[in-house]
Amino acid sequence: xxxxxxxxxxxxxxxxxxxxxxxxxxxxxxxxxxxxxxxxxxxxxxxxxxxxxxxxxxxxxxxxxxxxxxxxxxxxxxxxxxxxxxxxxxxxxxxxxxxxxxxxxxxxxxxxxxxxxxxxxxxxxxxxxxxxxxxxxxxxxxxxxxxxxxxxxxxxxxxxxxxxxxxxxxxxxxxxxxxxxxxxxxxxxxxxxxxxxxxxxxxxxxxxxxxxxxxxxxxxxxxxxxxxxxxxxxxxxxxxxxxxxxxxxxxxxxxxxxxxxxxxxxxxxxxxxxxxxxxxxxxxxxxxxxxxxxxxxxxxxxxxxxxxxxxxxxxxxxxxxxxxxxxxxxxxxxxxxxxxxxxxxxxxxxxxxxxxxxxxxxxxxxxxxxxxxxxxxxxxxxxxxxxxxxxxxxxxxxxxxxxxxxxxxxxxxxxxxxxxxxxxxxxxxxxxxxxxxxxxxxxxxxxxxxxxxxxxxxxxxxxxxxxxxxxxxxxxxxxxxxxxxxxxxxxxxxxxxxxxxxxxxxxxxxxxxxxxxxxxxx
Amino acid sequence: xxxxxxxxxxxxxxxxxxxxxxxxxxxxxxxxxxxxxxxxxxxxxxxxxxxxxxxxxxxxxxxxxxxxxxxxxxxxxxxxxxxxxxxxxxxxxxxxxxxxxxxxxxxxxxxxxxxxxxxxxxxxx
Numbered sequence: 001x002x003x004x005x006x007x008x009x010x011x012x013x014x015x016x017x018x019x020x021x022x023x024x025x026x027x028x029x030x031x032x033x034x035x036x037x038x039x040x041x042x043x044x045x046x047x048x049x050x051x052x053x054x055x056x057x058x059x060x061x062x063x064x065x066x067x068x069x070x071x072x073x074x075x076x077x078x079x080x081x082x083x084x085x086x087x088x089x090x091x092x093x094x095x096x097x098x099x100x101x102x103x104x105x106x107x108x109x110x111x112x113x114x115x116x117x118x119x120x121x122x123x124x125x126x127x128x129x130x131x132x133x134x135x136x137x138x139x140x141x142x143x144x145x146x147x148x149x150x151x152x153x154x155x156x157x158x159x160x161x162x163x164x165x166x167x168x169x170x171x172x173x174x175x176x177x178x179x180x181x182x183x184x185x186x187x188x189x190x191x192x193x194x195x196x197x198x199x200x201x202x203x204x205x206x207x208x209x210x211x212x213x214x215x216x217x218x219x220x221x222x223x224x225x226x227x228x229x230x231x232x233x234x235x236x237x238x239x240x241x242x243x244x245x246x247x248x249x250x251x252x253x254x255x256x257x258x259x260x261x262x263x264x265x266x267x268x269x270x271x272x273x274x275x276x277x278x279x280x281x282x283x284x285x286x287x288x289x290x291x292x293x294x295x296x297x298x299x300x301x302x303x304x305x306x307x308x309x310x311x312x313x314x315x316x317x318x319x320x321x322x323x324x325x326x327x328x329x330x331x332x333x334x335x336x337x338x339x340x341x342x343x344x345x346x347x348x349x350x351x352x353x354x355x356x357x358x359x360x361x362x363x364x365x366x367x368x369x370x371x372x373x374x375x376x377x378x379x380x381x382x383x384x385x386x387x388x389x390x391x392x393x394x395x396x397x398x399x400x401x402x403x404x405x406x407x408x409x410x411x412x413x414x415x416x417x418x419x420x421x422x423x424x425x426x427x428x429x430x431x432x433x434x435x436x437x438x439x440x441x442x443x444x445x446x447x448x449x450x451x452x453x454x455x456x457x458x459x460x461x462x463x464x465x466x467x468x469x470x471x472x473x474x475x476x477x478x479x480x481x482x483x484x485x486x487x488x489x490x491x492x493x494x495x496x497x498x499x500x501x502x503x504x505x506x507x508x509x510x511x512x513x514x515x516x517x518x519x520x521x522x
Numbered sequence: 523x524x525x526x527x528x529x530x531x532x533x534x535x536x537x538x539x540x541x542x543x544x545x546x547x548x549x550x551x552x553x554x555x556x557x558x559x560x561x562x563x564x565x566x567x568x569x570x571x572x573x574x575x576x577x578x579x580x581x582x583x584x585x586x587x588x589x590x591x592x593x594x595x596x597x598x599x600x601x602x603x604x605x606x607x608x609x610x611x612x613x614x615x616x617x618x619x620x621x622x623x624x625x626x627x628x629x630x631x632x633x634x635x636x637x638x639x640x641x642x643x644x645x646x647x
Contacts, residue, residue: 148598155605162612166619174620175635178547181613185554186542192561192602199595200568253635 012081022068023077023090025061026100026139030054034132044123051111051128058135059104066097070500074507074517076145084145084519085209091145091518094504095345099272100142102349106264106356107135109479110257113360116475117257125167131261133160141269145518147195147281148205150273154188154237161266164258165250176253183246187236194229198281201226208518210281211511227282227289231274231296238270240330241300244323248307251322252315252372256363259315263322264356268348271329275344278333279508280515293334298428300327305435309442314362314372317439321358321398324436325351331425332413340416341505346497347409350490354397354406357483358440361391364476365447368468375454377447379463386477388448390484395440397487400433405490408498527567534560547617547627554613558606562599569595 033054040046068075074093078084092100111131118127137156144150161184166177199205201222202213214223232243239247247267251259282289304324311317329351332344362372364387369377381388397404410433417425446454452462468476490497507513534556541553569592577590621627624634 148601152601152605155609159608159612162616166616169619169623171623172634174616174623175632177616178620178629178632179635181616182550182554185609185613186557189554189557189561193564196561196565196568196598199565199598205594249636 010083010086012078012083016077016081019068020075020077022061022065023075023092023143026058026065026104027136027143029057029061030132030139031136033057034129034136037129037132038126041126042124044120047123047128048111048115051114051132052108054132055104055108055111055135058139059101059108062097062100062104062139065092066101069094069097070503074514076517078518085204085206088149089145089206089208089518090143091207091514092143093507093514094500095272095275095507096142098345098349098500098504099268100139102352103135103138103142103265103268106352107131107261109482110261110264110356110360113260113363113476113479114257116472117255117363122167122255126163127167130160130163130167134164134261134265138265138269142272145207146205147198147207147210147277150276151188151192151195154191154269154273157266157269158184158188161262164261165254167254167258170253173253176250179246180250183236183243187233187243190229190236191233194226194233197222197229198226206518207276207280208515211283211515214281215283223282224288227278228292230277230282231289231292234270234274234277235296236270238267238274238326238329239300239323240296240326241303241323242296244300244303244326247323248311248316248319251319252313256315256359256366259318260356260359260363263318263359264352267322267326268329268352271326271333271344271348274330274333275341275508278336279341280511283511290334290336293330293336294422294425295334297327297330297332297334298425300324300330301428301432302327302435305432305439308436308439311439312374314366314374314377314443314447315359317374317443318355318358318362321436321440322351322355324432325355325398327432328410328413328429331429332416335413335416335420335422335425337416337420338505338509339412339419341508342498342501343409343412343416345501345504346494347406347413349497349501350397350405350409350487353483353487353490354394354404357390357394357480357487358398360476360480360483361387361394364468364473364480365391367476368466369447369463370466374443374446378450378452378454378456379461380448382451382461383463383467384473390477390480391444391448393484393488394480395444397491398440399437401437403488403491405487405494405497407491408494523571524567527563527571531560531564531567534563545629547620547629550629551610551613551617555610558602558610562602562606565595565598565602 033050037047037050069092076089076091078087078089080087137153140153162181165180166173201219204210204213236243251262301324304320304327307320308317328347329344332340366372397406400406400410414426414429451460456462538553538556541549572589572591575590577593624632
């Protein structure tokens with residue numbers, strides 16, 4: 001007969017309340033629906049409805065979890081009735097739920113766009129199923145409170161993104177996928193090496209437990225090296241300088257819905273992991289990590305901006321704009337003050353929305369012109385003025401100009417850099433934004449104002465593209481208009497997002513709440 | 523024992539790094555496979571190698587007796603092996619497909635996604 005006192009030290013004796021399962025809904029919902037949708041292989045309408053249903057469950061789950069966290073503080077649940085450091089814990093704080101909500105919303109919009117872009121053959125190959133599994137992996141990464149479990153979710157994301165990337169099997173996709181697959185595999189393996197060594201030093205894998213064990217550890221030299229290994233591993237994932245070369249090699253090869261979901265969500269999962277690890281495992285940076293963050297971030301912003309000017313393909317130009325945004329987030333993590341973290345979270349939300357919108361509208365423009373080469377696209381404003389307006393709005397948003405959502409996080413980032421005394425960072429942020437104006441603005445002027453191909457004389461109008469069917473255009477424009485309105489509203493009423501981002505930044509700097517919720521004792 | 527295992531892990535890391543520096547994708551695949559095994563051995567070693575006493579509470583005891591083998595690294599390695607196997611088989615098939623349709627296993631010659639001189643990104647569908 002086991003001693004009940006011993007058991008209550010390791011196992012939870014109170015029953016789990018129904019509300020506590022909420023944290024698993026955004027993961028389990030789409031997972032179950034994905035499993036069901038495999039059974040309907042080849043039935044594209046049913047698979048589409050199932051994908052919509054699964055994403056709606058994830059969205060509803062993350063909304064209710066959002067309110068749970070808003071009113072009751074961080075939520076935690078440990079698997080199999082263990083007590084926290086022994087079992088695998090899932091802990092959601094404000095940062096997790098903001099990221100999870102935006103991720104569900106973006107996936108929903110992309111699924112709404114999909115019927116206009118995805119053929120029946122693609123659906124048969126499992127497009128929607130893999131999108132759902134990708135969403136499961138993304139939500140898992142946001143919710144997990146265990147560093148090895150984070151590795152597992154990264155692998156879930158990785159395998160489904162491999163599948164989505166090569167869907168269709170064109171030569172160009174195989175080429176892009178080889179580069180994407182190997183470098184990302186290397187990145188997650190490096191993450192695993194760092195996890196193994198961290199376990200060797202501290203003897204634990206739980207974030208909350210790591211917070212205490214790392215602070216008490218006297219192996220500061222080894223931990224400093226480990227923090228750089230994590231920076232390297234997630235730097236590959238989030239495409240930071242100098243580990244970004246795989247992104248512009250791969251992100252323009254698949255279907256535009258796949259590019260949009262990758263561009264909107266995948267790099268941000270890497271950024272989320274960096275925020276999480278460097279707020280709870282290495283809160284004081286353990287050495288020079290935060291300085292390296294700012295330097296790498298600054299270089300990423302500049303390289304992304306310069307790359308976006310240099311590209312002639314619309315989708316590859318957007319890949320560099322995306323990299324520039326990642327640099328901005330790295331700078332925010334590197335400054336590491338509550339104001340900078342607030343700006344980082346707000347910028348992440350803005351970047352997820354706007355990059356998805358830009359990729360989706362690039363899909364519309366590419367279909368109209370029959371090409372993604374900027375020199376071969378023209379006459380958009382004459383043919384489809386509404387599309388031109390949407391591109392213009394999203395371009396202003398990504399540049400960081402009012403009245404769209406990009407202005408406020410950049411403003412706060414500049415303010416945080418000034419307050420921290422990093423004046424050179426202010427210059428980098430502004431120059432980076434200026435370069436983005438060059439890239440996105442030049443593409444916009446050429447595609448929208450010019451009458452046709454690159455040699456079309458002024459005043460003439462000869463678009464080379466085909467007209468889209470009204471029905472197809474409506475399906476494609478609906479998600480874009482929603483994103484346009486969201487980024488506009490977040491630009492007009494920024495305080496709506498700022499108050500939640502402020503709470504999230506507060507959670508990141510007040511780690512005690514997270515630790516107490518995971519380990520108990522609250 | 524940990525000392526010798528650490529040297530072995532370092533040696534495998536060195537070999538796999540050398541393999542991954544090659545331009546041939548086949549060697550890259552082998553390097554990745556070796557890297558995965560090196561990581562598994564690394565996790566095994568950092569869990570401290572002890573004599574083979576199973577981590578089971580004997581009858582009449584209230585807790586673990588000392589000197590047991592650490593079960594957690596083994597659970598981690600098992601997970602990592604399964605994941606690593608899935609990803610390795612995917613990468614193997616990807617490499618074969620890429621070799622079939624691109625006609626090369628030299629990563630320097632894989633320039634379809636990023637052409638060197640032709641600045642074209644045509645719509646492929």
